[in-house]
Amino acid sequence: MTSPANDRPPIDAALARRLIAAQFPQWAPLPIAPVPIQGWDNRTFRLGETMAVRLPSARHYAPQVVKEQAWLPRLASHLPLPIPAPLAMGEPGEGYPWPWSVYRWLQGRPVLGAPDLDLGRLASDLAGFLGALQRTDATDGPAAGPHSFWRGGPLGAYDVETRAAIAALAGRIDTAGAAAVWDAALAADWRGPPVWFHGDIAAGNLLVDDAGLLSAVLDFGCCGVGDPACDLVIAWTLLVGEAREIFRAALPLDAGTWARGRGWALWKALIVLAAAPGANPLGYADQPRIIETLIAEHRQG
Secondary structure, three states: OOOOHHHOOOOOHHHHHHHHHHHOHHHOOOOEEEOOOOOOOEEEEEEOOOEEEEEEOOHHHOHHHHHHHHHHHHHHOOOOOOOOOEEEEEOOEOOEOOOEEEEEOOOOEEOOOOOOOOHHHHHHHHHHHHHHHHHOOOOOOOEOOHHHOOOOOOHHHHHHHHHHHHHHOEOOEOHHHHHHHHHHHHHOOOOOOOEEEOOOOOHHHEEEOOOOOEEEEOOOOOOEEEOHHHHHOHHHHOOOHHHHHHHHHHOOOOHHHHHHHHHHHHHHHHHHHOOOOOOOOOOHHHHHHHHHHHHHHHHHO
16 A cells, blocks of 8 residues: 555656646746755645745555645635645646646644743644634545545555555554454444544644744645544644643544544554555654554553
8 A cells, every 4th residue: 555665766856847848937046956954745844935846756645636725725714724825737748747736835844843842832732723624525535535545545555555664563463452453443444424634733734933923834745535534643743742632632533533533553664664665754753652552542442
Protein backbone atom coordinates (compact mmCIF):
# COMPACT_ATOMS: atom_id res chain seq x y z
CA MET A 1 0.00 0.00 0.00
CA THR A 2 3.03 2.29 0.24
CA SER A 3 4.63 4.10 -2.68
CA PRO A 4 7.74 2.46 -4.17
CA ALA A 5 10.87 4.60 -3.94
CA ASN A 6 11.80 3.83 -7.56
CA ASP A 7 8.60 5.53 -8.75
CA ARG A 8 10.00 8.94 -7.80
CA PRO A 9 11.45 11.03 -10.64
CA PRO A 10 13.98 13.80 -9.96
CA ILE A 11 12.10 17.03 -9.18
CA ASP A 12 13.98 20.27 -8.67
CA ALA A 13 13.57 24.02 -9.02
CA ALA A 14 14.81 23.90 -12.61
CA LEU A 15 11.95 21.56 -13.56
CA ALA A 16 9.41 23.76 -11.77
CA ARG A 17 10.82 26.80 -13.58
CA ARG A 18 10.49 25.10 -16.98
CA LEU A 19 6.93 24.01 -16.28
CA ILE A 20 5.90 27.50 -15.23
CA ALA A 21 7.58 29.09 -18.25
CA ALA A 22 5.91 26.66 -20.66
CA GLN A 23 2.39 26.67 -19.21
CA PHE A 24 2.02 29.89 -17.23
CA PRO A 25 4.37 32.37 -18.95
CA GLN A 26 2.81 35.29 -17.05
CA TRP A 27 4.59 33.97 -13.95
CA ALA A 28 7.87 33.03 -15.66
CA PRO A 29 9.78 36.15 -14.46
CA LEU A 30 9.11 35.30 -10.80
CA PRO A 31 11.84 33.60 -8.75
CA ILE A 32 11.37 29.93 -7.87
CA ALA A 33 13.06 28.26 -4.90
CA PRO A 34 12.46 25.03 -2.96
CA VAL A 35 10.86 25.37 0.46
CA PRO A 36 13.25 24.49 3.31
CA ILE A 37 11.28 21.48 4.57
CA GLN A 38 9.96 19.19 1.84
CA GLY A 39 7.11 16.71 2.19
CA TRP A 40 7.07 13.08 1.12
CA ASP A 41 4.09 13.06 -1.25
CA ASN A 42 4.93 16.30 -3.07
CA ARG A 43 7.81 18.65 -3.80
CA THR A 44 7.01 22.31 -3.14
CA PHE A 45 8.63 25.47 -4.51
CA ARG A 46 7.92 29.06 -3.65
CA LEU A 47 6.91 31.10 -6.70
CA GLY A 48 7.49 34.78 -6.14
CA GLU A 49 6.14 36.10 -2.85
CA THR A 50 2.52 34.95 -3.08
CA MET A 51 2.41 31.53 -4.73
CA ALA A 52 3.68 27.96 -4.43
CA VAL A 53 4.24 25.25 -7.04
CA ARG A 54 3.46 21.74 -5.86
CA LEU A 55 4.41 18.61 -7.83
CA PRO A 56 3.47 15.04 -6.83
CA SER A 57 6.60 13.03 -6.11
CA ALA A 58 5.23 9.71 -7.44
CA ARG A 59 2.38 8.53 -9.64
CA HIS A 60 0.38 7.27 -6.65
CA TYR A 61 -0.10 10.89 -5.52
CA ALA A 62 -1.05 12.34 -8.91
CA PRO A 63 -4.83 11.70 -8.58
CA GLN A 64 -4.83 13.93 -5.51
CA VAL A 65 -4.17 17.00 -7.67
CA VAL A 66 -7.57 17.00 -9.38
CA LYS A 67 -9.28 16.23 -6.07
CA GLU A 68 -7.68 19.18 -4.31
CA GLN A 69 -8.45 21.49 -7.21
CA ALA A 70 -12.13 20.51 -7.05
CA TRP A 71 -12.75 20.35 -3.32
CA LEU A 72 -10.46 22.78 -1.50
CA PRO A 73 -12.34 25.88 -2.69
CA ARG A 74 -15.61 24.31 -1.46
CA LEU A 75 -14.18 23.38 1.93
CA ALA A 76 -12.41 26.65 2.64
CA SER A 77 -15.47 28.72 3.57
CA HIS A 78 -16.52 26.17 6.23
CA LEU A 79 -13.20 26.08 8.08
CA PRO A 80 -11.84 28.39 10.78
CA LEU A 81 -8.27 28.42 9.43
CA PRO A 82 -6.75 29.03 6.00
CA ILE A 83 -6.13 26.01 3.78
CA PRO A 84 -4.37 25.84 0.40
CA ALA A 85 -6.18 27.77 -2.34
CA PRO A 86 -5.61 26.43 -5.88
CA LEU A 87 -4.79 29.10 -8.44
CA ALA A 88 -4.01 26.92 -11.45
CA MET A 89 -3.55 23.30 -12.49
CA GLY A 90 -0.61 22.36 -14.66
CA GLU A 91 -0.38 19.51 -17.15
CA PRO A 92 2.35 16.92 -17.74
CA GLY A 93 5.30 18.40 -19.60
CA GLU A 94 9.05 19.02 -19.68
CA GLY A 95 9.61 15.34 -18.92
CA TYR A 96 7.35 15.45 -15.87
CA PRO A 97 4.49 12.91 -16.28
CA TRP A 98 1.66 14.09 -13.99
CA PRO A 99 -0.67 17.04 -13.31
CA TRP A 100 0.52 19.59 -10.76
CA SER A 101 -0.74 22.70 -9.01
CA VAL A 102 -0.07 26.34 -8.27
CA TYR A 103 -1.44 27.50 -4.91
CA ARG A 104 -1.62 30.72 -3.00
CA TRP A 105 1.29 30.93 -0.55
CA LEU A 106 0.23 30.55 3.08
CA GLN A 107 2.14 32.54 5.66
CA GLY A 108 3.50 30.82 8.75
CA ARG A 109 6.26 28.56 10.00
CA PRO A 110 6.22 24.79 10.52
CA VAL A 111 5.00 23.82 13.97
CA LEU A 112 8.13 21.76 14.66
CA GLY A 113 10.86 24.03 15.92
CA ALA A 114 8.52 26.96 16.54
CA PRO A 115 9.69 28.79 19.69
CA ASP A 116 7.49 28.96 22.78
CA LEU A 117 4.82 26.72 21.27
CA ASP A 118 1.78 26.30 23.52
CA LEU A 119 0.83 22.68 22.81
CA GLY A 120 -2.39 22.99 24.81
CA ARG A 121 -3.60 25.91 22.72
CA LEU A 122 -2.48 24.14 19.56
CA ALA A 123 -4.44 21.04 20.60
CA SER A 124 -7.58 23.10 21.23
CA ASP A 125 -7.33 25.03 17.96
CA LEU A 126 -6.60 21.90 15.93
CA ALA A 127 -9.57 20.09 17.49
CA GLY A 128 -11.74 23.07 16.57
CA PHE A 129 -10.52 22.87 12.98
CA LEU A 130 -11.18 19.13 12.74
CA GLY A 131 -14.61 19.51 14.33
CA ALA A 132 -15.53 22.11 11.71
CA LEU A 133 -14.21 19.86 8.95
CA GLN A 134 -16.26 16.92 10.22
CA ARG A 135 -19.41 19.08 10.35
CA THR A 136 -19.00 20.19 6.73
CA ASP A 137 -21.54 18.68 4.34
CA ALA A 138 -20.02 15.45 3.02
CA THR A 139 -22.55 14.94 0.22
CA ASP A 140 -20.83 13.68 -2.95
CA GLY A 141 -17.39 13.99 -1.31
CA PRO A 142 -14.68 11.52 -2.41
CA ALA A 143 -15.12 8.26 -0.51
CA ALA A 144 -12.04 6.66 0.98
CA GLY A 145 -10.01 4.68 -1.53
CA PRO A 146 -6.66 4.58 -3.33
CA HIS A 147 -6.59 8.39 -3.66
CA SER A 148 -6.55 8.66 0.17
CA PHE A 149 -4.35 5.57 0.62
CA TRP A 150 -7.41 4.10 2.36
CA ARG A 151 -7.44 6.70 5.11
CA GLY A 152 -11.05 7.13 6.08
CA GLY A 153 -11.71 3.49 5.26
CA PRO A 154 -11.33 0.21 7.17
CA LEU A 155 -7.96 -0.41 8.79
CA GLY A 156 -8.07 -3.93 7.40
CA ALA A 157 -6.56 -2.54 4.19
CA TYR A 158 -3.25 -2.50 6.09
CA ASP A 159 -3.64 -5.68 8.13
CA VAL A 160 -1.07 -7.74 6.22
CA GLU A 161 1.47 -4.92 6.18
CA THR A 162 0.99 -4.18 9.88
CA ARG A 163 1.33 -7.78 11.02
CA ALA A 164 4.42 -8.23 8.84
CA ALA A 165 5.98 -5.16 10.46
CA ILE A 166 5.17 -6.45 13.96
CA ALA A 167 6.83 -9.76 13.12
CA ALA A 168 9.87 -8.01 11.64
CA LEU A 169 10.30 -5.96 14.82
CA ALA A 170 10.39 -8.93 17.20
CA GLY A 171 12.99 -8.23 19.85
CA ARG A 172 12.84 -4.49 19.24
CA ILE A 173 9.31 -3.72 20.42
CA ASP A 174 6.61 -5.31 22.58
CA THR A 175 5.09 -7.35 19.75
CA ALA A 176 2.28 -8.79 21.88
CA GLY A 177 1.31 -5.31 23.02
CA ALA A 178 1.40 -3.94 19.48
CA ALA A 179 -0.74 -6.83 18.23
CA ALA A 180 -3.29 -6.12 20.98
CA VAL A 181 -3.54 -2.46 19.95
CA TRP A 182 -3.99 -3.49 16.33
CA ASP A 183 -6.60 -6.17 17.08
CA ALA A 184 -8.61 -3.69 19.17
CA ALA A 185 -8.52 -1.17 16.34
CA LEU A 186 -9.76 -3.73 13.80
CA ALA A 187 -12.58 -4.76 16.12
CA ALA A 188 -13.85 -1.19 16.58
CA ASP A 189 -15.91 -0.84 13.40
CA TRP A 190 -16.95 2.62 12.19
CA ARG A 191 -20.74 2.78 12.14
CA GLY A 192 -21.34 6.50 11.81
CA PRO A 193 -22.22 8.51 8.69
CA PRO A 194 -19.27 9.47 6.49
CA VAL A 195 -17.68 12.79 7.43
CA TRP A 196 -14.86 14.83 5.95
CA PHE A 197 -11.36 13.86 7.06
CA HIS A 198 -8.03 15.51 6.26
CA GLY A 199 -6.07 12.26 6.08
CA ASP A 200 -2.63 13.54 7.06
CA ILE A 201 -2.82 15.73 10.15
CA ALA A 202 0.91 15.76 10.87
CA ALA A 203 3.28 18.32 12.31
CA GLY A 204 4.70 19.05 8.85
CA ASN A 205 1.26 20.08 7.62
CA LEU A 206 0.57 22.62 10.37
CA LEU A 207 1.72 26.23 10.28
CA VAL A 208 1.86 28.65 13.20
CA ASP A 209 2.19 32.42 13.24
CA ASP A 210 4.78 34.55 15.04
CA ALA A 211 2.79 34.20 18.27
CA GLY A 212 2.91 30.42 18.03
CA LEU A 213 -0.80 30.10 17.21
CA LEU A 214 -2.07 27.65 14.61
CA SER A 215 -2.42 29.69 11.41
CA ALA A 216 -3.01 27.23 8.55
CA VAL A 217 -3.47 23.55 7.70
CA LEU A 218 -1.73 22.23 4.59
CA ASP A 219 -1.76 19.20 2.28
CA PHE A 220 -5.25 17.82 1.74
CA GLY A 221 -4.00 15.23 -0.74
CA CYS A 222 -5.36 12.33 1.36
CA CYS A 223 -8.67 14.01 2.21
CA GLY A 224 -12.07 12.47 1.63
CA VAL A 225 -15.24 11.40 3.38
CA GLY A 226 -15.49 8.42 5.69
CA ASP A 227 -14.15 7.54 9.14
CA PRO A 228 -12.35 10.47 10.85
CA ALA A 229 -10.17 8.22 13.05
CA CYS A 230 -7.11 8.73 10.81
CA ASP A 231 -7.03 12.41 11.83
CA LEU A 232 -6.33 11.48 15.46
CA VAL A 233 -2.79 10.23 14.84
CA ILE A 234 -1.28 13.56 15.87
CA ALA A 235 -2.53 12.94 19.41
CA TRP A 236 0.41 10.53 19.79
CA THR A 237 2.96 11.88 17.33
CA LEU A 238 3.02 15.50 18.54
CA LEU A 239 0.73 16.06 21.49
CA VAL A 240 1.75 14.84 24.94
CA GLY A 241 0.29 14.88 28.45
CA GLU A 242 -2.27 17.59 29.04
CA ALA A 243 -2.26 18.68 25.39
CA ARG A 244 -3.40 15.20 24.32
CA GLU A 245 -6.21 15.28 26.86
CA ILE A 246 -7.31 18.74 25.68
CA PHE A 247 -7.41 17.44 22.11
CA ARG A 248 -9.39 14.36 23.14
CA ALA A 249 -11.91 16.33 25.22
CA ALA A 250 -12.53 18.84 22.43
CA LEU A 251 -13.50 16.21 19.85
CA PRO A 252 -16.86 14.46 20.41
CA LEU A 253 -15.70 11.03 19.26
CA ASP A 254 -16.44 7.67 20.84
CA ALA A 255 -14.01 5.14 22.31
CA GLY A 256 -14.08 3.04 19.14
CA THR A 257 -12.91 5.97 17.04
CA TRP A 258 -10.02 6.55 19.41
CA ALA A 259 -9.15 2.83 19.23
CA ARG A 260 -9.02 3.08 15.44
CA GLY A 261 -6.97 6.26 15.76
CA ARG A 262 -4.44 4.29 17.81
CA GLY A 263 -4.47 1.70 15.04
CA TRP A 264 -3.64 4.30 12.38
CA ALA A 265 -0.84 5.70 14.55
CA LEU A 266 0.51 2.21 15.22
CA TRP A 267 0.48 1.22 11.54
CA LYS A 268 2.50 4.29 10.54
CA ALA A 269 4.99 3.93 13.39
CA LEU A 270 5.51 0.23 12.66
CA ILE A 271 6.13 0.56 8.93
CA VAL A 272 8.57 3.43 9.46
CA LEU A 273 10.47 1.57 12.17
CA ALA A 274 10.50 -1.63 10.12
CA ALA A 275 11.56 0.35 7.00
CA ALA A 276 8.72 -1.05 4.91
CA PRO A 277 9.22 -0.45 1.16
CA GLY A 278 8.21 3.10 0.29
CA ALA A 279 7.57 4.17 3.89
CA ASN A 280 8.34 7.78 4.69
CA PRO A 281 11.52 7.66 6.84
CA LEU A 282 10.94 11.09 8.41
CA GLY A 283 10.63 10.97 12.20
CA TYR A 284 12.21 7.51 12.47
CA ALA A 285 13.63 8.18 15.94
CA ASP A 286 10.21 8.94 17.42
CA GLN A 287 8.57 5.66 16.46
CA PRO A 288 9.57 3.50 19.50
CA ARG A 289 8.19 6.18 21.84
CA ILE A 290 4.95 6.36 19.88
CA ILE A 291 4.52 2.58 19.90
CA GLU A 292 5.17 2.36 23.65
CA THR A 293 2.66 5.14 24.32
CA LEU A 294 -0.02 3.46 22.21
CA ILE A 295 0.48 0.13 23.98
CA ALA A 296 0.38 1.74 27.43
CA GLU A 297 -2.78 3.70 26.63
CA HIS A 298 -4.51 0.60 25.27
CA ARG A 299 -3.70 -1.34 28.42
CA GLN A 300 -5.09 1.45 30.57
CA GLY A 301 -8.37 1.19 28.71
